[in-house]
């Protein structure tokens with residue numbers, strides 16, 4: 001029973017945060033001619049890759065916290081004046097918070113790298129901060145399990161917000177400590193304020209990356225999935241209800257593990273349009289990243305996507 005409660009809170013941690021802050025006023029911005037041209041190009045590419053994704057069939061999340069969330073089309077996303085990491089605010093900042101083992105340090109660095117490729121933005125590492133920046137009033141020991149935890153909202157508003165760099169599209173902290181969001185909660189994997197463009201994600205529950213290469217890959221995959229999913233929310237992309245994709249809402253780790261790291265044809269259009277990225281180059285880099293770091297299933301999917309997007313090479317005709 002306790003385990004069931006625990007799992008439900010994981011999903012709530014991921015989903016409630018988004019719905020709380022999603023309705024933020026956006027500055028008015030006119031779409032340019034290039035934006036429309038880019039959108040048409042992305043739509044053509046999306047048609048070519050959709051066969052690699054399974055249609056969204058719902059699950060625990062749609063029966064639970066995601067029941068009332070509405071589907072958003074690509075067109076309505078583009079019309080909604082989403083937060084786009086363009087102009088002066090185009091850098092993703094990552095702040096390591098707390099002490100990390102060798103394996104965890106590597107996971108943090110690779111996650112920062114992945115975020116740069118996923119959102120086609122420069123990523124800068126902020127100077128690491130020790131856990132001593134968190135005062136005792138924002139710490140606790142879990143009353144049942146005894147895990148030491150820090151208050152996620154303190155990190156958002158007292159650690160990140162005052163240090164927000166001027167050119168930051170988003171400022172995120174990755175911490176080795178367990179997080180809890182306040183009274184009545186057991187823990188959360190992460191929390192973000194979409195309006196303030198800050199987020200904190202914990203790798204505490206992502207396994208021990210120093211144990212074995214398999215555990216390292218598992219920790220890396222969980223960390224990059226959560227970080228890219230939540231950063232997608234910061235750039236105004238809601239939960240996906242079109243295909244099984246990284247932007248789908250999850251009510252448990254099992255549910256999120258079943259989804260690929262890749263964005264479906266619809267979420268791909270939203271993110272690539274918001275970031276004005278070069279889609280083919282993005283896919284090539286993501287494929288290379290997954291291949292290099294042993295994320296085999298995702299490397300395979302990116303390879304299939306690339307094959308569908310690249311022009312067919314016909315063998316020379318025999319005479």
Ligand SMILES: [Zn+2]
Pocket residue numbers: 014015018229230233239248249250
């Ligand atoms: Zn979410």
Ligand SMILES: [Zn+2]
Pocket residue numbers: 240241242243244245246247248263264265266267268
């Ligand atoms: Zn999607």
